[in-house]
Amino acid sequence: MTVGRRQVLSGIAASALLLARPALAVTSEEDVRALRLYNPHTDESFRDIYYADGGYLPDALSRLDVFMRDHHSGSVGLMDPGVHDILWRLQNRYLQVYGREVTINIHSAFRTRETNEMLRPEGAAQNSLHMRAKAVDVSVQGLGIYFLADQAPRVGAGGCGIYMRSQFAHLDTGPKRSWTQPLW
Numbered sequence: 001m002t003v004g005r006r007q008v009l010s011g012i013a014a015s016a017l018l019l020a021r022p023a024l025a026v027t028s029e030e031d032v033r034a035l036r037l038y039n040p041h042t043d044e045s046f047r048d049i050y051y052a053d054g055g056y057l058p059d060a061l062s063r064l065d066v067f068m069r070d071h072h073s074g075s076v077g078l079m080d081p082g083v084h085d086i087l088w089r090l091q092n093r094y095l096q097v098y099g100r101e102v103t104i105n106i107h108s109a110f111r112t113r114e115t116n117e118m119l120r121p122e123g124a125a126q127n128s129l130h131m132r133a134k135a136v137d138v139s140v141q142g143l144g145i146y147f148l149a150d151q152a153p154r155v156g157a158g159g160c161g162i163y164m165r166s167q168f169a170h171l172d173t174g175p176k177r178s179w180t181q182p183l184w
């Protein structure tokens, strides 16, 4: 019985791997997810639903991939949809606490290896998850870093880095870890 069940499960896992973007099980109140984002480097915005009726919307994900492209090279990566869910949960925290629908600034998302190397002197990690399209650097329009620093570890991110000097947070879907860059 155990072996049979494992075979079924591994079959499911294999099918999931074949899907570029496997849908995740969700509760009913999470059936519609929308994002309000702004990219200060490109002056582009994304304000739309990206998840509805139990699945990610392919057209919205494609537009998010372009929106979160490496603006230095123009290269588009396939963003991990888990990143969008982290941002969505972050927006919800602001809504719950401030009663405000905030816009999140995306300072950096996907990066090519070349761009990441270029940004190493500014603190980019050598094997940054930005290169795997699993990370974003964010701030929240009109609000400072403190609430963001407080909430960032609570929105389901794996990695969470707070950059007090630059006033943004790094969030990713990698392993659980956290760090803070001091103000001075």
Ligand SMILES: [Zn+2]
Residues within 6 Å of the ligand: 108, 130, 135, 136, 137, 170, 171
């Ligand atoms: Zn980052």
